[in-house]
Amino acid sequence: MRLRARRLSGQILAFQLLILVGTLGLGFVLALVGTQSRLDDQYEERALLVARSVAATPEIARAVARGDDSGVVQRRAEAVRRSTGTTFVVVTDARGIRLAHPDPRRIGQRVSTDPGEALRGGTVLAVETGTLGRSARAKVPLRDDGRIVGAVSVGIHVRALRRELNTLVPVLALYLSGALALGVGASLLLARRLKRQTFGLELDELAGLVQEHEAMLHGIREGVVVVDPAGRLRLVNDQATRLTGLRAQDVGRRVGEVAGGTPLGALLAGESPGTDELLVHGERVVVANRMAVRRDGRDLGAVATLRDRTELDDLVRELDSVRGLSDALRAQAHEFAGRLHTIAGLLALGHPEDARxxxxxxxxxxxxxxxxxxxxxxxxxxxxxxxxxxxxxxxxxxxxxxxxxxxxxxxxxxxxxxxxxxxxxxxxxxxxxxxxxxxxxxxxxxxxxxxxxxxxxxxxxxxxxxxxxxxxxxxxxxxxxxxxxxxxxxxxxxxxxxxxxxxxxxxxxxxxxxxxxxxxxxxxxxxxxxxxxxxxxxxxxxxxxx
Missing domain, CATH: 3.30.565.10 (Histidine kinase-like ATPase, C-terminal domain)
Incomplete structure (x- = not known):
């Protein structure tokens, strides 16, 4: 059984919603990626500020330079970590050996990520995975009297990033939901408008209408001229070109520009009655009719039909000649009969001279x-x-x-x-x-x-x-x-x-x-x-x- 085709307005609405949902979904993903990237940058900058403040502490720098074994570096690092809310504050010596770490068991061990760039005097900003998991971190050199004696690494775990990102998701979702609702409403209005403008016709009906339109315009022997409400030519078929001289290139121009001051122009502009009007173009006599077109109270313009009656006029003239002949013969016959009756009467009454x-x-x-x-x-x-x-x-x-x-x-x-x-x-x-x-x-x-x-x-x-x-x-x-x-x-x-x-x-x-x-x-x-x-x-x- 053949499935009934979807209605045009329904198809347009479905396609618009599909495009709208896809666009908003892609926008949502891109917004999340962009937000996460900005948060990464912000947390890296935050970690950098903390790392620089630790590296600027002279007490820590001197303790690292002496090879601190009294726990000063650990205590100061932990105090900074707790006060700043960061995940870790790690201090290493020039060999990359930890002197401070949130997990005291890891003190004295080599760091899990490469400290080489920081030990060479560079600054590192990155999201890396270490012993405490994946985090946004910053690494800076630790100097004592201008000499690099170690490095400071400060990190913020991605869980903190996710928590902040999760607080932004509902806001983005609310915004996108509002945009989706607005888009759905606009799509419904557009679908209704299109339905009204297409007079409720469906796609197959519109396609059939166009085919019938072309077949009719090029198949009939009558000229057809269509004028819109603004007085512009919208259609001139081949027969109309032959009968009036209007060309396909004139479509889109105003009637006054192409036929102003002529009986044809008056007909198309609605300035004449428009019923069985006789127009002359060259050697041709054309009968023209104009009909205004309205739909649901809207003025859609007018359609003028043109019929060639040149041959009919020739027949009318022939008929007129024949009718003249017939009338003349009848009149002559009647007159001749009257004269004969008069002559016969005069002769019957014995008045031959009067008859002569x-x-x-x-x-x-x-x-x-x-x-x-x-x-x-x-x-x-x-x-x-x-x-x-x-x-x-x-x-x-x-x-x-x-x-x-x-x-x-x-x-x-x-x-x-x-x-x-x-x-x-x-x-x-x-x-x-x-x-x-x-x-x-x-x-x-x-x-x-x-x-x-x-x-x-x-x-x-x-x-x-x-x-x-x-x-x-x-x-x-x-x-x-x-x-x-x-x-x-x-x-x-x-x-x-x-x-x-x-x-x-x-x-x-x-x-x-x-x-x-x-x-x-x-x-x-x-x-x-x-x-x-x-x-x-x-x-x-x-x-x-x-």
Whole structure:
């Protein structure tokens, strides 16, 4: 049976306690060794002071020089030993023979440790083992009238060292116990803090989370950008780099430094709504969403997701063209059926002349509109679109006209893009003017260098000043129907992709209605006229090709 892995906080606590106990134990041992070494030095110095005081006693020096056999040296040495609390005070002659010793039986015997250094005039400090056991001792020469006549050796048994050391052990142990308790408390607090910062996840869960994180970020087709609470980039995956131009090197920099003053910067900084926002980067159209992240009441920053909808926009434009064709065909079919019914009725009532006059009237009207559009708009697809929109407008009771100053006789770089811009602006104007008395829509086209200028004026209710920016936002519409409010937003993003602009203003004469003007740089090839054979009149079939 597989054992359950220890909790992360428990493992951290166990390792910290192990390190703490080991460190304190080593410190305790080192402290004891250091204390013992200092005590050895102190007792050696104490023994040295006693030895020097004995060696400085003239009576002892003269007695040793005479080869004392009266016991003066022994008595004086023992008196010093008892008064100083040392373990022994040994006095030898120049041959190393004891003249004083705590054990009188050893008087007359040679000392157990080498007295040579002291007899040569040196001073010896050492911890040695003699007949009385191991002790800290000092040896000094004994002089009489400047001549070395013997040596004095004073020692303090290690038992005294141990007794003093034992009095220090509880103090050290208390100190180390306090340090251990403090360390355990700090380790517990650190373990709790780490647990809180890792949201209670264990080691295997964290490892799995990192693997899933990497797999997800590099495996999905959506761009992901993570921003921390301070507004710094924390993550930019490969897809986000492709869609926005942000680089992995930008991680750690503030949003304002890498994308300040751009729609992307406003989205990442939380200055825009952050829901299905359309962004344009180069030739790509991106849908962006931003979501703030909070955990246990803490602000953890935000995550922005980016989806490439360039292909979708291409499909939308194709669909718009197909829808325009369908609407135009339906309107033409309806209008044609109405005209046929009128002609059939006139003939049935026996008014052939009136029927011929009606046919001539509608023929002249259709030919006049076709000639007007075909004469001013050299691009056949745009002309066909305007004819189709005129038919649709007429069905809704709106008169569509071409501005007298209109002229488009240059080749377009991307006709589909222009068709989408013109078609959406005209559709928006027809929707606004429909139902109004004397409803009318005027369309204007002009070329300025390599830029195309499109303006559409309607006689609808107009756009309030407060809504003139919002009207280009995705989903904004005065209609309640679901799915509306896309056309003008699409126009803005297509124009912005070219570096242009689209705006709405009041009509020049101050009447009701609005004027939408789009400036599209780079839409026209410089000095390139419409290819021969494509300009001129637009036949009936051209309206159906929009």
């Amino acid at each position: 006059a009606f046919i001539a009237e509608i023929s002249d009207a259709d030919v006049g509109l076709r000639h007007e559009i075909g004469g001013r708009v050299g691009e056949p697809r745009v002309a066909a679109l305007l004819l189709a929109k005129a038919t649709i407008a007429g069905e809704r009771g709106v008169a569509l006209e071409l501005a007298s100053e209109s002229a488009l006789d240059a080749e377009l770089r991307d006709p589909r893009e222009v068709l989408t811009i013109v078609g959406n602006l005209v559709d928006n104007a027809i929707d606004a003017a429909a139902g109004e008395p004397g409803a009318r829509v005027v369309v204007g086209l002009a070329v300025e260098a390599d830029a195309l200028v499109v303006w559409v004026r309607d006689t609808g209710p107009g756009v309030a000043r407060a809504d003139r920016e919002a009207v280009f936002s995705p989903g904004w519409s005065t209609k309640a129907a679901e799915g509306r409010g896309v056309g003008l937003s699409l126009v803005r993003q297509l124009v912005a992709r070219r570096g242009g602009d689209v705006a709405v203003e009041d009509t020049e004469d101050g009447t009701s209605g609005a004027v939408f003007t789009a400036w599209v740089p780079g839409a026209v090839r410089d000095g390139a006229p419409v290819p021969s054979g494509s300009a001129g009149g637009v036949g009936p079939d051209d309206a159906g090709s929009a």
